[in-house]
Amino acid sequence: MKTTFSKEILPYFIFLISICSFAQNKSDRELILIDKDWRFSLGHLYDTQKDFGHAEGYFSYLAKTGFGDGPASSQFDDRAWRKLDLPHDWAVEQSFSESASYSHGFKTAGKGFPEKSIGWYRKKIIISKDDLGKIISLKFGGVFRNSKVFFNGHFLGTEESGYNGFEYDITSYINYGGENTIVVRADASMEEGWFYEGAGIYRHVYLQKTNPLHVIENGTYITSEINNNNNAEVTAEVTIENKGNYKGSVEIIQTIQDVSGKQVVNVSENVLAPDFYKTAKYSSKLKVNNPQLWDIESPNLYHLITEIKQGGKIVDRYETSFGIRTIKFDPENGFSLNGKPLKLKGTNNHQDHAGIGTALPDELQYYRIKKLKEMGSNAYRCSHHPPTPELLDACDKLGMLVIDETRLMGINDYHLKNLKRMIERDRNHPSIFCWSVGNEEWNIEGSVIGERITNVMQGFAKSIDSTRPVTVGISSGFKSGISSVVEIMGYNYMGNGDIDAHRKEFKNQPGMGTEEGSTFATRGVYFTDDAKHYQSAYDKKPRPSFYSIEEGWKFYATRPYLAGMFIWTGFDYRGEPTPYGWPSVTSYFGMMDVCGFPKDNVFYLKSWWGDKPVLHLMPHWNWQGMEGKEIDVWVYSNCDEVELFLNKKSLGKKKMEQYGHLEWKVKYAPGTLEAIGYKNGKKILSDVQKTTENPEAIKLSIDKENSPNANVSVITVEVTDKKGLHIPTANDEITFAVKGGKILGVGNGDPTSLEKDQFIDDIVLTAITNFEEQKGTTADLPQQLISYSENDWTTAFKDRDYKKQAPSYVYRGQFELKEYSATKIVSFFYKKIGVETVVFVNGNKVSASAEDPQKYVLNSNMLKDGKNTIYIVATPLQKIKDWDVMNTDPGIIQVITPAESCKRKLFNGYAQVIIQKESFDKPVILSASAKGLKSHTITILGKE
Template identity: 85%
Template sequence: MKIIVHKEILLYFIFWVSVTSFAQNKSDRELILIDKDWRFSLGHLYDTQKDFGHAEGYFSYLAKTGFADGPAAPGFDDRAWRKLDLPHDWAVEQDFSEKASYSHGFKSSGKGFPEKSIGWYRKKIMIPQSDEGKIITLKFDGVFRNSKVFFNGHFLGTEESGYNGFEYDITAYVNYGNENTIVVRADTSMEEGWFYEGAGIYRHVYLQKTNPLHVITNGTYVTSEIQNDTAEVTAEVTIENKGNYKGAIEVIQTIINASGKEVTSTAENRLAPEFYKTANFTSKIKIQSPLLWDLDAPNLYRIITQIKQEGKIVDDYETNFGIRTIKFDPEKGFFLNGKSIKLKGTNNHQDHAGIGTALPDELQYYRIKKLKEMGSNAYRCSHNPPTPELLDACDKLGMLVIDETRLMGINDYHLNDLKRLIERDRNHPSIICWSVGNEEWNIEGGIVGERITNVMQGFSKSIDPTRPVTVGISSGFRSGISSVVEIMGYNYMGNGDIDAHRNDFKDQPGMGTEEGSTFATRGIYFNDDTKHYKSAYDKKPRPTFFSIEEGWKFYASRSYLAGMFIWTGFDYRGEPTPYGWPSVTSYFGMMDVCGFPKDNVFYLKSWWGSTPVLHLMPHWNWSGMEGKEIDVWVHSNCDEVELLLNKKSLGKKKMEQYGHLEWKVNYTPGTLEAIGYKNGKKILTEIQKTTQNPENIKLSIDKENPSNANVLVITVEVTDKKGLHIPTANDEITFAVKGGKILGVGNGDPTSLEKDQFIDDITLVPITNLEEQKLTSAELLQELPTFSESDWTAAFKDRDYKIQAKSYVYRGQFDLKNISKTNMVSFFYKKIGAESVIFVNGNKVVPSAEDSQKYSFTSSILKEGKNTIYIMAKPLQKIKDWDVMNTDPGIIQVITPSEPWKRKLFNGYAQIIIQKDESGSEVVLSATAKGVKAGVLNVNQKKK
């Protein structure tokens, strides 16, 4: 069996090796990641000329099959477009603007920016002649948003939602043995959520090849029941026949454990489905002494489904699954494998500092590891289907998940989205609950909400009866959805009386699906509304809301509540409550957008985790505040904590369960020290020291970075001469990298309007006012003569292609603004003649060596403003009367090199994300700043 999988995660490589060695002969199935080498350009929402002439044709792609035009046409010239790899988020690349969407973090893209709301992607692929007879499909994990996909000029379909995976069968349209063109147009002019959603193909794309007789996508459904020391695994498989084979097939189900060993196998003889029909087959398989999937031991199995036709394996399809039991009890909360587990969860959106929504796979693991380190054991996908790699990370790392659809409703639009979500994700052992709605205020408290919930709940059960359904509710807990939902989702204690609701609905389990919404700026310990600073001390964010400590005490003390999910684990772009511009990210996170911890992380770690914790706040750099009172807090799970200032004890205090400790301390520079005691013994010490001036840049790979990963997450800081981290530093650091490329930079500052990415700017300048004159000679001149102004006529107007001149000269203009010597200007010529000679501002130019239809213009022949281009060419001849002749001379590309990558530290920290190149060479990151010594980090590549 031939499978191409993500290179980034070592586990995937092991998976590939074990599967390949297992298969006795190769099937026709291939899954090929095609993220590399796309072309991209922004189009325009309503100006078709600025949208490259798309949808201007007499016959549109909706009128006649294969009549795609503009960039959707296979022959469109995209050489001047930008080259990039997926995943890609074009919104994060844009500047900030006060006129832009509050929800999307004031990035000047999408709504209100028609020139930044359409993105075009194009890619060419070869499909060999040997693939003829296979079923070929394109698979997209997600495109934001309202995507249209074309293949070889054929319109494949539209996917409105930016969060759904989708696929198209392209078998009939393939040029076997030749080049094929994939085109995607994404439209972000409308938002789905009220939070940052990115723009473009921000998830993976695959080319899939199968036998006509195959398991459909997401075509296996694996469940298990455990009795005594035996698990009975039920494997339901849906097989489709897109060929003409009729007769017997053999369906083989083989279970493989995590070490790659075969556990058990079963085979059954069945009849193949009829042409373009599907059939479901179910197998029962027993596993003795199964290894259960658990939080600390996330044991995974794989089931390999093989189809044999006339003795040959024609398809094999693999599914990860876990064996475990879950239960929500209205009196005792949640149980995993029969053990009571308090859900210690966070809500999260899907963006990250510097890269927006286009997260490399490793960053999904990084973020889940960060949450696990905090003590969290549960994750709510707020408020949309996640990328598949997030769920893979939760499966492999042991994180429970509430999986959530985007919108409530009972029609095909809503239920089909829910169906695709559940069928895609139901084999993930991490998922414990389906969420079918969130804070639907218009319908929560009435009969409409009740009806919709009943339908969606029953519909979910028809697809996956093994998991319960929840809805997050915030406008009261007594009627409507609250009265019928299977698992009550309480969004914020201040929105209703939770205990009273529970007393009215004692058979209904419940949990806090959102709690907190506290405000904190990392590293800031005072409020300053003029600077948009929110103190990191855990306080009520609003009168009807509660602090993190108050929330956890409430949920921890009630056994009938399964747990709570904090809003949020990480800060995210958009929704910069309680402020607006120039704040561009939220303040809710336990960590900032980079994953740097705020102080509340250590409160949660104290009471969510199992290891001793001692955290002392704030920092001890308060120049100018000598003698003034400072609030000193300690987060710890020690029995007692003693506080010392410059070795003088300020007293010992006992720790209340789920609490924290406070002192009032008059500031004196020096050393603030906390000592934690357990059973009367000193077990931990934490120190905050007054630091000196910054001297060195320190670069370090974060410990949550996956081992041997293709992507590096690096923390940037400055230290004083003693090597102490300076918590108030805000130096601007400039970066350079060898052996890799920088994907993004961030620092967690909610008000930072710095660039997230530093990429070359590409501007496409059209040639306008194209005119022509007839020439009497077929010989093309190598010097530009003088032409009579009166002889110029509009180019190609009323051209009689049966009676043409021996040659023509064409003249047009292109306008260059703010041109400098650093700009790289190229002309991508589209043939308007059989042979051509080109002049710019009277100077002859020659084609480049790598592309005979590309001309690079030196700065010496260009000028600010209007420039004139002449093209002398022998005319093209029509072969057939209906041939459409090209009249577009081409496009001018202006590349403005970006500034060097840089970022200011914010309260001591910045983050840089680097992707290693494929050469295997050493990655060297250098960082410089004024007044401090440069930092260098060397990372040796390891063989995978």
């Protein structure tokens, strides 16, 4: 983690680190989060007029420096645009359509929707005159996708991939002491993956300030070796850049602090500074005695503080979090961490979550990793792209191993530079134990082309980081091609080839299951219903060439030479609704649904992945109308034996096979189904499923996986009967209200739900059309609309002689309101076409608002459905210079339809609400209500 100081609210656990770091930081470096208060609007893929006139200028931003036009111009008026905070995903806000992308969960954004494939973002910032002389840059965590960034009308660059972080130096373009405009145009019309990817600036944005002499971005590389005396020799390589004219020596000081912040060791040396706009690497050795090792149970983190002194003054201070640990793959004995064998119990995951798409707050990264850890997982594969850095921070701090994966295989600049950026950004994270350079590249997996590409990418990765091995996920057979040369064999599904045979042929090649399972399950459903698109939650073989979770784990767990396996997937995700299509909009593969609510397979994994006693009884026991019919009853447990009871009558005791489960056929009768688990002949656990009564009350609870004092909280919603029992079949629609915060999103895990994820005001921008003018005879402006001759109207501004203007002009135009009602808020954002102005709408004079003299809020009693007429009477603007370009756009009509109340149906007993606080110091109050149920209110406390 780099030293940060934020002027805006960060999650509390990050905020504390920032304040502590800043207190010690006397250098010129600042990293300022600028996520707050952006303006946003959808543009258009190919219609330039609908794209706000962008790329219509005579000189384009590619032809002449500083000629950004339309929204890219710093002069563009964005007042009518929506105001929002980042991270932001505009795709999740859209409705569903059968004609939309199957891969992206049928959201009406991106491919096939040109009016929803372009997103514009604008933000104004003040940069002090005191910053003159510093190097100032914009840092983006990731924008999906094909982003173009402008600063004060200057084009900074394009980043094609939606998964790369990138940075632009804006030092030369800044208006010091005044206002500056950041503009981002994101083009999400093309998909990079075959899964939901979101759209927009879905990761953080920072403003960075440094001394001209500074550590470059991701400019440290820390490695360590543990010797026989249990001491670690840490090598700290730092890359310094000189963007100034300084020549001479500088002092580099490297200091290591332990978990408590205590200094462990430091070294310093005097070196020559790099030449102008050059970089240089410097390496230091530091010895750490009896290091606290990083592992999955005790994720101990050290901090390297790199300082640059110039003339005795600290000019830069750069902090890097790292861990000391050893990793090893062995072709006979699998994987070991710190010299101890460790079976990888992993999951694959995409980066979206219920209700909020890909724009995850930092706290949700921790929430999701905690959910996986609680299941027993110790490893995470980033599928199939580089993750947000905050995910890796969470894995570092919580103890989760990571396979970090690049997006696309290849050997050209596009591929290798993306791989380089990923490795250089992420290589100090102790959680990362393997780089993946590809996944299921079917065209090349079994060919010599695949071998060549893999050899290049593998060698290239090693040249950047020699401490970790390289893998590729392979699914089209394990015989030749990539399989023959990759360092760590990644088996994607044991049904795709003979793993044991491949191992016999390549005995010196370690291997692991990079994808396994791919099973179908709908949470809380125990009978497959293809008509409803519901898959039974019992763990069964999903397809002929795929295996159940139990079959997969038995295979990998009983083969010491295999390092472990990664299940497809830990969480459900939008898109790929295999084995169905519309109206299914999420996958069925997850061990948990899109909210993180566990499916029953979670408890199988807890039984055999963890070291605590587990007993889980399924299904629920609400089967009205099925009395006397047999129900499959399963038990997941790591107990020696389990005995099953129905209404206190024993149905038999059974022994548990290792890595297995138990089954009974039970004729349904309402009441109590109970399982009792025994260890060494003694009862140690029980689990009960009871037939519940009618729904009576809503229950809200704060999930235990939330981080303490966090800015974002995840709330579980359920319904109980009069005895307080959870009702597993409830599907009531719950309405929510919040005070002291906002609802970021809602979900319920239903793969067929077409309900809204988010409830936001709908904003429509309507142009003024048929804009006409006629000359006035006096500069005195009327206070009441008068009659004007219909014969004197001409096209506004056409052939205007600016040297011989009339004393005033009256302009007339129309705007159309569709399905207008008094609940809608209509405003006219005037763009100045006169010195003094009077505005009339449908014959009524309109007054400017107090907050903005060029904004007119239109009363509902003066508006009508369909066409409305606007008159603007103004004294003309005068040209100062002949070449001045005069504004001829009168402005835009903004129509806001207020969002309806936030609501969501329960799905099989559960729903989820994600809440963000307005302030750390104030509580948030969430209320939930539904017809026929007792409402419930919960208070989420402020900072404790």
